[in-house]
Amino acid sequence: MGQVRFYTRSGRTPAEALFDRLDARFADEGWPVSLSEVDEKAELFEASVYFEDADTVDETAVREAFGDAEPVREDLPDIDWMAEVLAGLKPVRAGRFLVHGAHDRDKVLPNDLAIEIEAGQAFGTGHHGTTAGCLTMIESVVRRRRPRNALDLGTGSAVLAIAFAKLARRPVLATDIDPVAIAVARQNVRANGVSRYVETATATGFGSPAFRRAAPFDLVIANILAGPLMQLAPQLARHLSADGDVVLSGILERQRDAVLSAYRIQGLFHRRTLRRGEWVTLHLCRNRAGAV
Template identity: 30%
Template sequence: MHKNWYRGKWRVSKEVAPIVVEMLNSLTKRGLEIKSEGEIYEFFSYHPVEHWEGEKNIIEHQIILFAALFPDAVINCEWEKIPDKNWQKTWYRYFKPQRITSRLVILPPWEKYQAKPNEITIRIKPGMAFGTGTHETTQLCLKKMLALYPKEKPQSLLDVGTGTGILAILGAKMGIKDIMAIDTDPVAIEAAKENVKLNNIRNIQILLRSLEKIEKSFDWVVANLETSLILSRANCLKSCTKKTLILSGILKGEVEVIKSVLDLPCREINSLKEWVCMLF
């Protein structure tokens, strides 16, 4: 049990908040305490005193890189030493059921919830990897999958960059039988396996593997990735897709370059704040 902690008090412009949050979650695996969202995101990160020096050095190096890439953005952090926190109570306070649509609710593992008829619930342990349902790109994917499934009834799904496994889990709960979830981050693989177990799912194959090594194709391919990763893997994404490709993690200003590089008919574009989900 850690006795003392350092807390980072963050103020970050909304355009860079997702990458800063992802960096912190990947580094600490402890989750964040979100205070407010808007033009400026405010949140806390927590660091055991015995790990703080090393984590602080990595964080400050990353901040320098982010500041160079986004010179007009606000990326500020103030550090303070605090006494031990009761982390279980922190999770209970800040992670409550989140309704994505009238049919889908995302829950933390400890939350008691009585599902309504025809309602899908997914339990996700927060703080280990990207994709708890709070970020716009994840919500866009979830909504598109829910809307599209009754029309297409896919039999197979590939979730590229699975993170917490939330998209693969939704696929299984909708009725898709053959599901593969891949990621190149061991932390994400660990998180996805834990969340699949939490949801009592047994038909998802979770692999620490790059997309380039996938040799079969799937009715649906879903990829919630940064645009640079989508562009660099465009040919692989196309070759793995039998029928439908769902892409998210894309900013509105990046739509045309995605269309150009993929060179596929774009069937639909949905947006949430500055993010879009593209259906091919």
């Protein structure tokens, strides 16, 4: 008894094709299928399928589904992962923001801007350096610039959109390519009492009518990865107001200069870099004054 997963690693295109095959074969039976990037520099991706009971898995069917890709079998310990994760996740403080789970509501202080996000949902519980860095930068930008509206691009759990809404009390559009993430984001928005301010939408890049309704944005927040951020630079700049600000993260220190160059071409100037471990969060703006 115990969980088991089968996986292979390859480039993006074959990994995506394999993910589609596994999803078509196993999703209707309730077995989770995943696709994740395991090495950005090497452009290496991992396609996996998980089974609840290792003793009853039909390995022949699994290997047939993988086709020419020989899967690796990994037997997983029989652990209540949610309990383990919640036990290890402590509240995260970033400026006035306190990101916490329901089990830590008693840690909220009177002047905190509390954001309740449960682990195990969509990406973004505040514990990763990129999310915490964005929260710190959002507070700084909102206090100084008072943006009238915002975009949280690649919202995941919606923690950043919720943070902006709680602090600025202004409209924010939260988008993601993953409809599951958007469903979770909507739940979190409601749970945190900011439905009045936050609109959610499933969208790839800037391909949604929601952008046309809400743009231009005074503040764009994008915590994704360096590669997609550079690809999206022209579209992002077109949806930014004439004096708008941008907060970018999901960027390794060694990728910082390349990202800054991609946005400098679009007329966006670097104002500040916030470092947390190997990750950086960038603040850019339209206005050259004060840029570095």
